[in-house]
Amino acid sequence: MSTTQVLAPVGGRAVALADVPDPVFSAGMVGFGAAVDPPREVVQAVAPVSGKLLKLMPHAYVVLTADGVGVLVHLGLDTVALNGEGFTTHVAQGDDVTHGQLIITYDVPAIEAKGLNPIVPVVVMDEREAANVAPSAAVLTGNQIASGAGLFTANK
Numbered sequence: 441m442s443t444t445q446v447l448a449p450v451g452g453r454a455v456a457l458a459d460v461p462d463p464v465f466s467a468g469m470v471g472f473g474a475a476v477d478p479p480r481e482v483v484q485a486v487a488p489v490s491g492k493l494l495k496l497m498p499h500a501y502v503v504l505t506a507d508g509v510g511v512l513v514h515l516g517l518d519t520v521a522l523n524g525e526g527f528t529t530h531v532a533q534g535d536d537v538t539h540g541q542l543i544i545t546y547d548v549p550a551i552e553a554k555g556l557n558p559i560v561p562v563v564v565m566d567e568r569e570a571a572n573v574a575p576s577a578a579v580l581t582g583n584q585i586a587s588g589a590g591l592f593t594a595n596k
Contacts, residue, residue: 509594515546
């Protein structure tokens, strides 16, 4: 079994995935993990793990670790409809990235101005067992978490 430490891609208030106001994420349909409610400012979204940038869209990205763990970072809810507005990418799909490396600049105020929720779900893709994801203390208590701090541990 592999253990993957998944880091917060942005700072803010740590949130249990079940509390994300979108059933696709809160019910674990995409996978299990946690979320971060970012500060209302322009933030730098970083890689939560080291690996290959498997998928890169302006509003979301997936990093695949050497152990085959795919971690999705989704910047805001329903932000795909913005067609990249409010996001600036700094890497290319297929790049090798290291945890903490800048991936996307995320304009949180611009997202809120469009009436969208800026929360950032972070999930292990296709993880069907919630018990395989151990949230950090910050997630359990809803406390502030720094970008790059441990968000949860994934066991596969």
